[in-house]
Amino acid sequence: MSDLMEKKGRSSFGSKFGFIMAAVGSAVGLGNIWRFPYVAAKFGGGLFLLLYLVIVVVLGFTMLTLEFTIGRNRNANVLDAFAVGKKKRSYIGWLCILIPFLIVSYYNVIGGWILKYLTAFIGGGKMFEDGDYAGAFGGFVGDPVWSSVFTVIFLALCIIVLIFGVQKGIEKVSKFLMPALFVMLVFMAIVSLTRPNALEGLAYLFVPNFDSIAENGGFLQMLSAATGQAFYSLSVGMGIAVTYGSYLKKDQSIPQNAISVCGLDTMVAIFSGVAVLPAVFSLPGITLGDVQGAGLVFKVFPAIFADMGVFGSIVAVIFFLLVLFAAWTSAISLLEVLISALEEKTKLSRKGATLVVAGVILVTSVLVSVSQSGLLGVDLLDVFDSLTTYVMLPLTGLLMCFFLVKVIGMKNAKEELLLNCKSKKLGSVWEVAIKYVVPVLIAFILVMGILTWAKVI
Numbered sequence: 001m002s003d004l005m006e007k008k009g010r011s012s013f014g015s016k017f018g019f020i021m022a023a024v025g026s027a028v029g030l031g032n033i034w035r036f037p038y039v040a041a042k043f044g045g046g047l048f049l050l051l052y053l054v055i056v057v058v059l060g061f062t063m064l065t066l067e068f069t070i071g072r073n074r075n076a077n078v079l080d081a082f083a084v085g086k087k088k089r090s091y092i093g094w095l096c097i098l099i100p101f102l103i104v105s106y107y108n109v110i111g112g113w114i115l116k117y118l119t120a121f122i123g124g125g126k127m128f129e130d131g132d133y134a135g136a137f138g139g140f141v142g143d144p145v146w147s148s149v150f151t152v153i154f155l156a157l158c159i160i161v162l163i164f165g166v167q168k169g170i171e172k173v174s175k176f177l178m179p180a181l182f183v184m185l186v187f188m189a190i191v192s193l194t195r196p197n198a199l200e201g202l203a204y205l206f207v208p209n210f211d212s213i214a215e216n217g218g219f220l221q222m223l224s225a226a227t228g229q230a231f232y233s234l235s236v237g238m239g240i241a242v243t244y245g246s247y248l249k250k251d252q253s254i255p256q257n258a259i260s261v262c263g264l265d266t267m268v269a270i271f272s273g274v275a276v277l278p279a280v281f282s283l284p285g286i287t288l289g290d291v292q293g294a295g296l297v298f299k300v301f302p303a304i305f306a307d308m309g310v311f312g313s314i315v316a317v318i319f320f321l322l323v324l325f326a327a328w329t330s331a332i333s334l335l336e337v338l339i340s341a342l343e344e345k346t347k348l349s350r351k352g353a354t355l356v357v358a359g360v361i362l363v364t365s366v367l368v369s370v371s372q373s374g375l376l377g378v379d380l381l382d383v384f385d386s387l388t389t390y391v392m393l394p395l396t397g398l399l400m401c402f403f404l405v406k407v408i409g410m411k412n413a414k415e416e417l418l419l420n421c422k423s424k425k426l427g428s429v430w431e432v433a434i435k436y437v438v439p440v441l442i443a444f445i446l447v448m449g450i451l452t453w454a455k456v457i
């Protein structure tokens with residue numbers, strides 16, 4: 001442990017494996033399972049895959065290392081991390097509070113739905129007996145009381161982990177949940193490949209398809225989809241990696257850890273494509289539009305499980321457990337940003353800060369949950385989700401690039417980045433990426449995002 005960390009008495013991750021699992025836990029989430037397969041199939045299959053890999057290396061890796069570097073260099077929560085220099089840029093820190101706050105408020109609600117489905121399938125799946133999956137889902141989501149109860153239980157699951165802190169809570173749990181998720185995902189991929197017409201679904205993912213790109217607005221739309229997906233999937237642009245990076249010991253190589261995180265997150269995305277697309281297209285009457293979002297997980301998959309007979313209910317439990325693990329570790333990372341800031345900015349203990357954050361998020365999550373029943377006249381889940389992903393994430397990402405160049409300075413940043421890293425050449429490539437390539441790419445998705453967002457609201 002570095003002197004600085006010891007002096008300040010801040011928490012840190014205990015091992016390299018633990019750090020990577022926690023960061024992968026944040027990255028691997030619903031974006032991998034219900035967003036990636038759809039976007040890939042929509043924008044050119046194999047061609048999208050290639051472009052996505054390039055974007056992950058150029059933008060994903062750069063942003064992730066940038067955030068880890070800021071975090072470890074500043075060795076502080078997001079509010080303190082950006083409040084430095086002559087012209088304090090505290091607003092970046094506040095954006096890094098606001099974004100996780102908004103996202104976790106709806107992530108908990110979806111987490112609640114996942115828990116409901118998991119318990120329903122464990123209990124024998126009576127909820128789905130009449131085969132009306134859309135009706136069953138609508139009925140549950142539209143019930144403000146029961147959907148809120150499950151939202152609160154999901155939040156409680158996160159709080160139980162967070163109250164134990166970084167090493168004994170987040171790290172310990174991620175070290176178990178992530179490997180378990182990988183095993184279940186491989187199982188799901190194998191099950192999916194044994195479905196009728198599996199090859200047809202697989203072709204959506206791997207075969208290059210120029211027509212689908214042309215039909216969906218051309219290359220610029222494809223580039224925007226790939227860039228946005230990489231941003232969301234790696235959980236960058238909102239201070240999670242700054243927070244986790246601040247718990248990273250100095251004897252660790254930032255680039256090495258970031259390569260593992262990018263690699264594993266992308267692997268999970270591709271495996272999710274294999275687990276989702278063949279399974280989904282094995283059902284008659286499915287169109288690409290059914291392959292995304294809540295509809296995919298809560299309406300289409302239950303129909304697939306029913307089609308599998310007795311075996312189906314076991315597969316269903318494994319599937320919802322997998323989705324639960326993905327959502328759980330992501331929600332934990334979002335809450336950790338808030339907890340670490342509150343703990344260090346006030347005199348609250350870890351436990352106190354965790355409980356205060358839990359109390360506030362409980363209220364906002366229940367509001368989002370109730371908004372699903374139409375009682376509030378506005379769908380808060382949609383508003384929070386579109387505002388954060390289309391506008392706030394790229395905007396904050398861009399501000400972070402400027403912050404690193406202007407305030408921390410390239411020289412200091414490169415020193416931090418390259419600590420215990422063998423490849424010293426990386427520094428100059430990284431500098432070009434942060435100063436020129438990445439800001440241009442982010443500015444591009446920001447403009448596209450604002451246009452999309454204007455359409456959504």
Ligand code: PHE
Nearest residue numbers: 027029030031032233235330
């Ligand atoms: N990266 C997560 C995913 O792929 C989503 C997420 C975004 C999680 C922001 C936390 C914060 O689903």
